[in-house]
Amino acid sequence: MKRIQHWQSIAIVLLLAVFAGCIKDDFIDDRVDPQLRIANKVDSLAINTSYQFEEVFFNNVGLAESAEVLWKSSDPAVVSITPTGLAEALAPGRALITLELDSNEKVLRDTVLVSVGETTVMQASSINGEIVTTSSYVLEGDFTLTEIDGNLELSLGDNYRATSALPGLFVYLTNNSNSIASAKEIAAVKVFSGAHSYTVENSSLSDYSYILYYCKPFNVKVGEGKIQ
Amino acid sequence: MKNIILLIGFSISAQVLLAGGPWPQAKGDFYLKLSQWWVVFDQHYTDQGLLDPNITTGLHNTNFYAEYGLGSNLTAVVNAPIFSRNYSNNLVSNTTQDVLIAGEAINSVGDIDLAVKYSFATGKIPLSATLLFGLPTGKTNGGTQGNLQTGDGEFNQMISLDAGFGGGENVPWYVSASVGFNNRTNQFSDEIRGGLEAGLGLFNKRLWLNSRLQMVESLRNGATAETTTSTSIFANNSEYLSLGLEVNLNITDRMGVSASVAGALRGEIIAAAPSYSVGVFYTGK
Numbered sequence: 001m002k003r004i005q006h007w008q009s010i011a012i013v014l015l016l017a018v019f020a021g022c023i024k025d026d027f028i029d030d031r032v033d034p035q036l037r038i039a040n041k042v043d044s045l046a047i048n049t050s051y052q053f054e055e056v057f058f059n060n061v062g063l064a065e066s067a068e069v070l071w072k073s074s075d076p077a078v079v080s081i082t083p084t085g086l087a088e089a090l091a092p093g094r095a096l097i098t099l100e101l102d103s104n105e106k107v108l109r110d111t112v113l114v115s116v117g118e119t120t121v122m123q124a125s126s127i128n129g130e131i132v133t134t135s136s137y138v139l140e141g142d143f144t145l146t147e148i149d150g151n152l153e154l155s156l157g158d159n160y161r162a163t164s165a166l167p168g169l170f171v172y173l174t175n176n177s178n179s180i181a182s183a184k185e186i187a188a189v190k191v192f193s194g195a196h197s198y199t200v201e202n203s204s205l206s207d208y209s210y211i212l213y214y215c216k217p218f219n220v221k222v223g224e225g226k227i228q
Numbered sequence: 229m230k231n232i233i234l235l236i237g238f239s240i241s242a243q244v245l246l247a248g249g250p251w252p253q254a255k256g257d258f259y260l261k262l263s264q265w266w267v268v269f270d271q272h273y274t275d276q277g278l279l280d281p282n283i284t285t286g287l288h289n290t291n292f293y294a295e296y297g298l299g300s301n302l303t304a305v306v307n308a309p310i311f312s313r314n315y316s317n318n319l320v321s322n323t324t325q326d327v328l329i330a331g332e333a334i335n336s337v338g339d340i341d342l343a344v345k346y347s348f349a350t351g352k353i354p355l356s357a358t359l360l361f362g363l364p365t366g367k368t369n370g371g372t373q374g375n376l377q378t379g380d381g382e383f384n385q386m387i388s389l390d391a392g393f394g395g396g397e398n399v400p401w402y403v404s405a406s407v408g409f410n411n412r413t414n415q416f417s418d419e420i421r422g423g424l425e426a427g428l429g430l431f432n433k434r435l436w437l438n439s440r441l442q443m444v445e446s447l448r449n450g451a452t453a454e455t456t457t458s459t460s461i462f463a464n465n466s467e468y469l470s471l472g473l474e475v476n477l478n479i480t481d482r483m484g485v486s487a488s489v490a491g492a493l494r495g496e497i498i499a500a501a502p503s504y505s506v507g508v509f510y511t512g513k
Contacts, residue, residue: 167375
């Protein structure tokens with residue numbers, strides 16, 4: 001009888017070992033506002049030239065999707081535009097080009113004011129912003145994101161500081177700062193203070209709306225910088 | 229006093245052999261314990277000592293623990309996580325229900341601790357010294373992120389001093405204190421460890437209750453965490469102050485069951501959740 005009691009006790013412990021540690025689900029609230037953008041904005045178009053505008057649409061989790069959009073010009077006599085975004089600079093003046101998407105939730109819109117002149121001039125290719133922590137870990141500093149020859153250069157300023165206590169800190173570009181599911185991984189963070197930079201190949205300013213700092217081992221967001 | 233000795237053995241958690249008390253096993257006596265220890269946490273203490281969330285992570289150890297009296301003053305100790313499982317949950321989109329990051333798990337033997345305890349003073353306040361070797365027998369970089377671990381990957385040597393005293397005939401009790409230095413390798417920071425423990429025997433010594441306060445302070449003389457991907461309880465420069473409670477019930481003269489819970493009162497770079505343990509023990513000669 002004593003022996004049976006011993007084995008019963010041991011069996012309980014072993015059963016606990018066998019059934020312990022099942023992988024379950026953690027849910028994350030990753031809903032974001034859908035975004036519609038004109039991908040290649042210009043300040044001016046050379047008269048009597050054409051220009052193909054392009055659109056990008058990110059859905060409610062920040063994933064790029066194709067969408068049936070509408071292109072409009074406020075003054076077709078100055079700049080005409082086709083349903084596919086092909087613009088013609090017809091006469092001197094200015095026209096507001098509007099990109100619209102009537103989604104189920106609301107009408108999304110982006111605009112650009114285009115002048116018709118002697119040359120075609122792309123919009124500024126640099127955006128400044130600020131990295132802020134969204135956790136208890138130190139993360140702060142100014143950034144500049146610059147488009148150079150089809151690549152992006154992310155430059156962190158002298159006032160940049162990040163914790164070195166956190167394992168597996170990575171930096172990303174994304175349209176959903178709550179998740180790295182659709183994010184572009186730039187690099188593991190190796191610099192924890194002062195100015196430094198990263199190069200992101202084959203990317204443009206319109207591709208992303210956030211810089212995201214994320215701890216991979218903990219699978220948790222550490223901080224972000226909004227690209228505006 | 230023998231009961232006290234046995235109880236000290238019960239108090240050894242899956243992770244540390246520090247709170248051992250100054251009492252050695254008598255020559256030829258042994259104490260065996262098979263237990264299941266686990267911690268599941270969805271938040272952790274940051275380097276600022278604040279709480280931040282993380283993906284739910286679990287560590288489950290099946291431990292074999294043994295003490296054997298080599299001589300009247302010398303006790304050999306082994307603590308072997310014979311089966312260790314570390315896992316992280318799936319990360320699922322609340323919007324689309326898609327699995328964004330699949331959960332993973334690894335199974336292996338954990339880090340095995342070997343120790344010898346030498347009792348160099350008896351009397352009202354006995355003293356002992358323990359030399360422990362922590363063997364890096366667990367896995368250190370499992371999973372696609374390399375963050376699943378069943379061991380810390382370093383060979384550590386810890387020396388600790390224990391003192392204690394006890395009393396009571398009908399209701400026996402004891403208190404003990406310990407202090408230790410943990411020399412860690414492989415760029416891990418060395419540690420100062422300390423502990424206080426108190427126990428009380430009830431119902432003619434069939435039921436023992438004890439509580440344990442444990443402290444780990446990192447000397448921060450190793451690498452910082454960014455060079456590793458470890459999480460959970462294996463991260464470098466971890467610190468904590470924990471309080472544990474344990475119940476031990478002697479079913480027969482030689483055999484009993486135990487259950488314990490412990491949690492951090494403060495911490496840095498460490499899981500923020502209680503750990504639990506249940507086990508069976510056996511004593512003999």
